[in-house]
Amino acid sequence: AQSVTQLDSHVSVSEGTPVLLRCNYSSSYSPSLFWYVQHPNKGLQLLLKYTSAATLVKGINGFEAEFKKSETSFHLTKPSAHMSDAAEYFCVVSVTGTASKLTFGTGTRLQVTL
Amino acid sequence: SAVISQKPSRDICQRGTSLTIQCQVDSQVTMMFWYRQQPGQSLTLIATANQGSEATYESGFVIDKFPISRPNLTFSTLTVSNMSPEDSSIYLCSVGYGGDYEQYFGPGTRLTVT
Numbered sequence: 001a002q003s004v005t006q007l008d009s010h011v012s013v014s015e016g017t018p019v020l021l022r023c024n025y026s027s028s029y030s031p032s033l034f035w036y037v038q039h040p041n042k043g044l045q046l047l048l049k050y051t052s053a054a055t056l057v058k059g060i061n062g063f064e065a066e067f068k069k070s071e072t073s074f075h076l077t078k079p080s081a082h083m084s085d086a087a088e089y090f091c092v093v094s095v096t097g098t099a100s101k102l103t104f105g106t107g108t109r110l111q112v113t114l
Numbered sequence: 115s116a117v118i119s120q121k122p123s124r125d126i127c128q129r130g131t132s133l134t135i136q137c138q139v140d141s142q143v144t145m146m147f148w149y150r151q152q153p154g155q156s157l158t159l160i161a162t163a164n165q166g167s168e169a170t171y172e173s174g175f176v177i178d179k180f181p182i183s184r185p186n187l188t189f190s191t192l193t194v195s196n197m198s199p200e201d202s203s204i205y206l207c208s209v210g211y212g213g214d215y216e217q218y219f220g221p222g223t224r225l226t227v228t
Contacts, residue, residue, distance in 0.1 A: 032215045044157075044206070044219040046115075051215070090156060094215040102147075102217060104157045 002027040004091045006105035014113050019063075019078040021108045023091035026072065033074045034092040034102075035065055044090070050074060061085070086112045116141050116209050118220035126226045127197055134193045135223045137207035142187035145210035147217065148180070152203045160205075163190040197227045 007022040025031055035047040048059025055067040065076045074091060091105040117140040127133050137146065146163040161169040161182055169182040184190045194201050204224050208217040 034216055036219075043221040044208075046216055046218065049216050101159065101162075102215075106156045 002031065002093045002103050004033075004093045004103060004105040006089075006091050006108050008108050009106065010109045010111065012111040012113060013081045015083055016080050019076070019081045019085065019110065021076040021089050021091075021110065023074045023076065023105060024072050025074060025091070025093050027093055032094040033065075033067060034094070035059065035063070035074075035076050036090045036092060038088045038090065038107075040087070047076070047089075081110075081112045083112050083114075086110055115218045116143060118207065118209060118218060120207060120220040120223050122223060123221065124224040124226075126228060129198050129227055131197055132193055132195045133197065133225060134191050135205055135207075135225075137190045137192070137220055139188045139209055143209040143211065144187070146184060146190045147208045147210065148182060148190070148192045149206045149208065149219075150203045151206060151222070157206065160192070163192075194225065197225075199227045201225065202227045 003026045005024045013019055030052055033050040036044045037047050038044050047063050048057045048065055050057045050067045058064045063076060063078045065074050067074055089108045089110055092102050094102050119138045121136045125133055148160040149157045150160055151157045159172050160175045160180055161171040163169050163182050163184040165184045165187055179195055181193045204222045206219050206222045208219045210217045
């Protein structure tokens with residue numbers, strides 16, 4: 001079975017400061033990992049993905065994530081938060097070799113203050 | 115990535131009635147999925163919509179309650195039958211592409227049952 005745990009349900013940062021959203025995964029096989037963002041009343045957008053290539057993955061809007069197998073983690077970071085980053089972020093796992101069954105974390109709400 | 119549309123975007127329905135949600139993709143895709151996002155919650159996979167065969171349902175979801183059609187490679191419908199207030203959720207369709215297993219999501223249908 002596969003699962004993801006998002007360690008913080010809510011994160012608040014000041015504009016211009018770094019962002020860290022934490023995610024740990026559990027998977028019996030080589031996982032594919034994703035971060036999705038959901039802005040209020042909007043659909044889900046894929047931020048970035050890890051699929052067993054480079055462990056440091058760069059995504060859109062300045063976000064990146066590092067796959068650490070020894071720590072079973074896939075934390076999302078951004079050097080400098082912008083007001084437009086305020087949204088709900090989901091860490092998602094899929095097991096490579098299966099029929100694209102995605103398992104979503106519970107989400108982290110990012111608040112960005114002035 | 116694909117362009118995915120859903121109809122209706124939102125609806126308010128009375129308990130005991132049924133609502134059919136449509137999902138249209140601008141290109142042919144093998145895999146389509148339906149998810150439910152209950153208020154303030156993460157996404158839960160309802161079923162995988164298979165073209166030319168019965169949908170594959172996840173634990174806790176049954177065909178009588180959530181019948182799905184997939185008549186071709188660009189279109190699918192999800193019906194929410196005999197609705198109750200507990201069915202109030204956002205329903206999202208997604209499409210998946212081969213190797214990397216990421217999925218792209220439609221804008222969602224916000225359903226309120228009174």
